Amino acid sequence: MSQEQITVLQAYSQALMDAMTEDDEVIVLGEDIADPEEGGVVGVTKGLSSKFGELRVRTTPIAEEAIIGAAVGASLVGFKPVAEIMLMNFTTVAMDMIVNHAAKLRYMSGGQTHCPLVIRTMTGGGMSTGGQHSDYYEAWFAHTPGMKVVCPSTTEDAYGLLRSAIEDPDPVLIVENLPIYWTKGPKPASDHRVPLGKAKVVVPGTDVTIVSYSRTALESLGALQALGEAGISAEVIDLRTIQPWDQETVLASVEKTGRLLVAHEAVVPFGAGAEIAAVVQDKLFGKLKAPVKRIGAPFNPVPFSKPLETEHVINGAKIAEAAIALVKG
Numbered sequence: 001m002s003q004e005q006i007t008v009l010q011a012y013s014q015a016l017m018d019a020m021t022e023d024d025e026v027i028v029l030g031e032d033i034a035d036p037e038e039g040g041v042v043g044v045t046k047g048l049s050s051k052f053g054e055l056r057v058r059t060t061p062i063a064e065e066a067i068i069g070a071a072v073g074a075s076l077v078g079f080k081p082v083a084e085i086m087l088m089n090f091t092t093v094a095m096d097m098i099v100n101h102a103a104k105l106r107y108m109s110g111g112q113t114h115c116p117l118v119i120r121t122m123t124g125g126g127m128s129t130g131g132q133h134s135d136y137y138e139a140w141f142a143h144t145p146g147m148k149v150v151c152p153s154t155t156e157d158a159y160g161l162l163r164s165a166i167e168d169p170d171p172v173l174i175v176e177n178l179p180i181y182w183t184k185g186p187k188p189a190s191d192h193r194v195p196l197g198k199a200k201v202v203v204p205g206t207d208v209t210i211v212s213y214s215r216t217a218l219e220s221l222g223a224l225q226a227l228g229e230a231g232i233s234a235e236v237i238d239l240r241t242i243q244p245w246d247q248e249t250v251l252a253s254v255e256k257t258g259r260l261l262v263a264h265e266a267v268v269p270f271g272a273g274a275e276i277a278a279v280v281q282d283k284l285f286g287k288l289k290a291p292v293k294r295i296g297a298p299f300n301p302v303p304f305s306k307p308l309e310t311e312h313v314i315n316g317a318k319i320a321e322a323a324i325a326l327v328k329g
Contacts, residue, residue, distance in 0.1 A: 026079075042181060064090050072097060089134070118166055124265065126179040142243035154185050197244040209234075209235045212319075213242060227320050259288070260276075277294055
C-alpha cells in the first residue's frame with residue numbers, strides 16, 4: 001500500500017496540531033488565524049482554535065510588531081509561541097522586535113534567557129500578488145546573529161523542520177513558499193524531525209553541484225532532464241536551513257564535482273548565495289574547475305504583470321542553462 005499523500009500546507013497544519021497536542025506550552029498567534037476567521041489566509045491554522053481554544057490560538061489585530069512583541073514576552077514566561085506574520089514583506093514592520101529583542105535575548109542575558117519563538121511567514125512569486133507581497137528576505141535574517149532561518153520545499157521537510165523549530169530554544173524563522181503549498185508528498189509520522197542546519201543531497205552527481213532551497217530546490221530537480229541530455233551529471237542539494245547552513249555537506253559535494261551553482265528565488269546581489277559562494281571559494285579555491293556561479297531574481301521588486309513576474313522568477317530551464325554554461329563554457 002502506498003504511503004498517504006498530503007500537501008505541503010497540510011504538513012505545516014499537521015505539525016502545529018501535533019505539537020500543540022503534545023505540549024500545552026505551544027501557543028499560536030497571528031492575524032485571522034482562529035476558526036471564526038477561517039484559520040488564516042490560506043487555512044494553515046484551520047481547526048486549531050476549535051480543538052485547543054482561543055486562549056492558545058489567538059487572532060490578533062493587524063499589528064505585526066505587537067504580534068512579535070507579545071510572542072517574545074510569552075516565550076520569556078515559559079510558552080513556546082508560534083507567531084504567524086501573514087507575508088514575509090510584513091516582517092519589515094516587526095524588524096525591531098525580531099532583530100533587537102528576539103534574536104538578542106540569549107546574548108544580552110549572558111545565556112540565562114532563551115527565546116523559544118517560531119515565526120512562520122509565507123512568500124513567493126508566481127501568484128500575481130505584486131511587489132509588496134512576494135519578496136524573499138531570508139538574507140536579512142540570516143545576517144542577524146541569534147536567528148535561525150529555514151526554507152522547506154517538501155511535505156516531509158515542512159513537517160520535520162517546523163517540529164524541530166518549535167522544540168528549539170532560540171528564535172527560528174520559517175519561510176513558507178506560497179506557490180508550493182498545494183504540492184503533494186508523503187505524510188510524515190508524528191515523530192519525524194529534520195535537524196536544523198542539515199542539508200539533503202537529493203540527487204547525487206559528478207559534474208556540478210547545484211545548491212538551492214525552498215521552491216527553487218524543486219526547480220533544480222526540474223533542470224535535471226535538460227542537463228542529462230547535455231551529458232551533465234548534477235548533484236542537487238536542498239539546503240533546507242539557511243542559517244546555520246550545512247557547510248560540511250556542500251563543501252564535500254563541491255570538492256567532488258569541482259563546480260558550484262547556487263540558485264535561489266531572492267534577488268542575486270547580497271543574497272544567501274553570496275555567502276555560500278564566498279565560503280566555497282575560500283575553502284576550495286585550488287580545487288575548483290570553474291568560478292562559483294549564482295542565479296536568482298534580477299535586482300528589482302517582484303512585478304505584478306504576469307509575463308514580467310514569470311520572467312523574474314527563476315525556473316528549471318534557467319537553472320539548466322546556467323549549469324550547462326558553467327560546465328561547458
